[in-house]
Amino acid sequence: MSREPQVERATDAAVAAGTLTAGFMADPVMRWIFDTPQKYLTGFPRFAAAMHGAAFAHDMTFQVGDHAGVAIWLPPGVQGDSEGVVAAIQDKVAPEKMPEMFEIAAQVGGAHPDYPHWYLPWLAVDPARQSQGLGARLMKHSLRIVDESGLPAWLESPNPRNIPFYERHGFEVVGRTQTATAPPIHWMLRPGRG
Template sequence: MSFFPEYVRIYGEKGAERGGAHICSDRGAALWVPPGVHPDENALDALLERSVAPDSKAELFDVYSEFDRAHPSEPHWFLPLMGVDPFMKKRGIGTALMAHGLNICDQDGTIAYLESPKPENVPFYERFGFRSHYTIDVARHPKVVTMVRPAKKANP
């Protein structure tokens, strides 16, 4: 966990600078990365190099390679991080965060993309129109379901 803040900064700083960070009081947050915005790959590789156990690096880099393969080729908003305080679950916070981000996607007319490492979260995302896209299943790494929501145009 000591490397997580740095990971979030590397992965999400550019998205946050472009309006992709959404906070619901102190109860939850979502980070959306806009189309065409990518993390600093060199900084991310350096972080993974020093924070991952040597015997897990090859597998992790294989997983990241699968993430790259799963990303849609067309412009999309990407939701790499969303969390709700465990004591505040089932109170509409995740729904509010998701609706806010999807509204931006709809205004842009772009698809939305996410990666769910928790199978129990898939039905939540499906309620917003996401559909399973690709399953990442590499060695000992937990399976990750990637999901895409088609583009919609916001009402004028």
Template sequence: MEKPAIISVDEGSASRVLDIITLAFGRDPVARFFFSTPEAYLHWWPRWVMAIGKNGFAAGGVEATADFRAGAIWLPPGVETDPADIAALDMPAGDPEEDALSEALQAAMAEYHPSEPHWYLWTLGADPSVQGQGYGALLLEHRLAQIDERSEPAYLEASSPGLVPFYKRFGFEQIGLIDVDPVPPLVPMFRPPR
């Protein structure tokens, strides 16, 4: 594979990154647990991704390959999701059991989220037609080199235990397991400053 250039993406090109992430996460166990039908997934998943990662665009935390085959949304240190962006989604109310599961999952995730300033990898994905060809690794290497120059930590939640070895190759270590049955488990991973 000839390495494509990495570009910074602002909110004006957000839809292109959201398209990548939507394709990439089509079989993701956690995403599909909450957005289980094709209609719900295609409608709500890109909106959910944007609501969580919106502030990353203005903060320079979003990158893609120049051919828009892979993208990553990071929230840099000090940049957080705005609760108003989530509220603005105006998602239909779920049943009380589903709402309780969502709240329990968010609470369990918060237990592992570092309190110190860090880079948070919200999403990393590649178009399924190029998955396994190094696009995600290229984006990760590029951003981690910048993070290492600043000697800052990074954090993510792997949405499948099968992703753990991939992230370990880049210095992330598993720091626990987020297991809120019946939601598929998430694996919190931390990468200390270098």
């Protein structure tokens, strides 16, 4: 049905953004941040691009099924564009939510391991193609590369329904955000292999 996931080049960033936007449309945290369809459709793609932009330069973006699924990894030591993240949400988030947004960012940033690790900011499958094993194929493919390094992998799951999926791939919940009104984001770590 679909071919083995292929490394995407930066020229595929717009297509990957479409998959991410479709895949996160019903995500509890993303919809708390971008609380109207218009805010989501205009803000989320910029937010996602700021979080993962460097991945394209490091050939750590994978797709499967003609971009029905996308996994975007940041290698050890590579970070997203924090200024770009703030710019993407600044005019989309209600002013009364901004203090909580900064608290979430502080909690997430403080939880990241302070030792070399791989980071999976995004894994998404188009809702029309979910439950076909595409996400699992992306994880298996990319985790082979991660495992070659022997380093651990880290992710945040803003949707509790996805936790069992990540656990099947060796991740463990190690904490979560706790704020006044935002849904929790669960932190997950996969020990290094190899």
